[in-house]
Every structure is written in C-alpha cells, then in structure tokens.
Ligand SMILES: Nc1ncnc2c1ncn2[C@@H]1O[C@H](C[S@+](CC[C@H]([NH3+])C(=O)[O-])CC(=O)[O-])[C@@H](O)[C@H]1O
C-alpha cells in the first residue's frame with residue numbers, strides 16, 4: 001500500500017522514497033517528469049534541492065506582498081502543487097485566484113488530487129485551476145504574481161527570453177515574478193566548490209555515489225542552468241526594471257523581478 005502524506009496536513013502526495021537511480025543502469029535515459037518520478041517527487045526534490053522547503057513557504061509570504069485585488073497568480077511548472085498551495089494559504093487579497101500549469105499529465109493528475117484534498121480540509125483557500133499545458137503556448141491573463149519555481153531551467157535556452165517577455169507583459173503594476181533556479185557560476189573555482197557542496201548535501205540526505213552520478217547524467221541534457229549574471233541580464237532584456245535576489249542556498253537561488 002502506498003504511503004500518503006502532504007506538505008502541510010493533507011492527502012494524496014506520496015511519501016515514497018526516491019530510489020530511481022539506486023541500481024546501475026546500462027544506459028541512463030534522459031530525465032522526464034513521468035509516472036515514476038511523480039511517485040517519488042516530494043522526497044526527490046526535498047533531498048536534492050537545498051533550501052526547497054524554505055523557498056516554497058516564503059514564496060507564499062512574498063506573494064502576499066505583491067498580490068493585487070482581482071488578479072491571477074500563476075504557478076508555472078507547478079508539479080504537485082506545493083507552490084500553488086503556499087500561495088493559496090498565504091494570499092488574502094480580494095478576488096485573487098491561482099492558475100497552476102504543467103505539461104506533465106502524470107504531475108497534473110496528482111496535483112489535482114492533492115489540491116482537492118486540501119480544499120476539503122481547509123476553508124478560505126484561494127480558488128485554483130490546474131491546466132495541463134505547455135507554458136510556452138500559454139495565453140497569459142493580467143497577473144500580479146508569477147512563480148517559476150525551478151521550471152525555467154527545463155525550458156530550451158533559446159525560448160527563455162521570449163517566455164520572460166510574455167510574463168513581463170502580463171504583469172500588473174505592483175506585481176512580481178519570483179524565479180527560482182539552480183545556478184551555474186562563471187568563476188570556475190566558485191562553480192567547483194558549490195557543485196561539490198551540493199553533492200555533499202545529497203550524500204548527507206542518503207543518496208549514494210551511484211545515485212548522484214546517474215541522476216547527474218539523466219539531467220545533463222534536459223536541465224541547463226544559467227549564471228546569476230545571465231538571469232539578471234535576460235530579465236532586464238525582457239523588460240523587467242529591477243532584479244533582487246532574496247535567497248541562495250549553495251547553488252540554488254531565488255530572485256524577485258519587478259515589472
Ligand atoms: N514547457 C513546460 N510547460 C509546462 N510545464 C513544464 C514545462 N517544462 C517543464 N515543465 C514542468 O516543470 C516542472 C519542473 S519541477 C518544478 C517544481 C515545482 N515548481 C515545485 O516547486 O514543487 C523542477 C524540478 O523538478 O527540479 C515539472 O513538473 C515539469 O513537468
């Protein structure tokens with residue numbers, strides 16, 4: 001029987017430990033957000049991304065400062081809805097609603113189950129719509145908050161500026177984009193040090209050398225991190241007026257970009 005828990009106190013989010021890369025694979029396939037990943041995702045992301053729980057919880061706190069009355073809050077690349085649920089719990093502004101978007105059918109199915117479970121347990125949560133779709137093809141409505149929590153790094157690099165420009169165009173005055181990403185570092189020594197420390201973080205969370213190596217080769221073709229400098233330049237080129245980093249833990253960071 002699968003074990004279920006939640007991020008706060010709900011249902012429908014699997015507690016299954018991530019052992020996806022524990023056995024030697026003859027060939028490591030490219031990483032995909034499929035059924036197998038969905039089953040272990042909460043455990044995988046917590047043990048792989050230093051600062052993830054802090055970022056998710058505080059994204060709700062930040063969003064509450066930028067939310068404008070009667071506007072949309074987007075969670076782009078919502079996975080199982082952790083950010084969506086933080087937004088729904090923290091934002092109290094009149095007439096706000098959340099739109100969560102992900103192009104993985106397996107993620108969207110579990111995300112809907114999880115959010116429905118939260119609705120049946122808590123009152124006063126913001127309304128939410130979960131869309132299965134490509135964020136590159138999305139028609140944005142006027143929005144006060146857009147969260148890209150570790151999603152941009154999976155978008156083809158040559159599509160990133162166009163996506164950010166469209167997000168910028170949809171943002172209302174007083175709103176913000178919150179962008180979290182794994183970082184690459186232009187200084188070789190800094191890059192090597194923070195990469196080693198991230199590996200130590202994974203080891204400390206119970207991943208073996210084999211798991212770390214196979215996961216690394218699974219993601220190297222599909223996840224392309226940029227440097228902080230590249231992010232800032234691109235956000236300004238997309239029309240944002242100000243970029244403020246608010247969190248960094250090892251090689252993972254989160255930025256606030258103002259319209
Ligand atoms: N083009 C696309 N369109 C829609 N979704 C996409 C696209 N490309 C990738 N995704 C989706 O973006 C998500 C990235 S995970 C986000 C974690 C979440 N934000 C969290 O805070 O828990 C990050 C990670 O696993 O490192 C996956 O669910 C993909 O299906």
Ligand SMILES: O=C(O)C(=O)Cc1ccccc1
Pocket residue numbers: 044045048049182215216219223
């Ligand atoms: O595991 C890693 O090394 C990462 O960089 C983060 C990650 C987390 C979850 C899915 C893909 C990548």
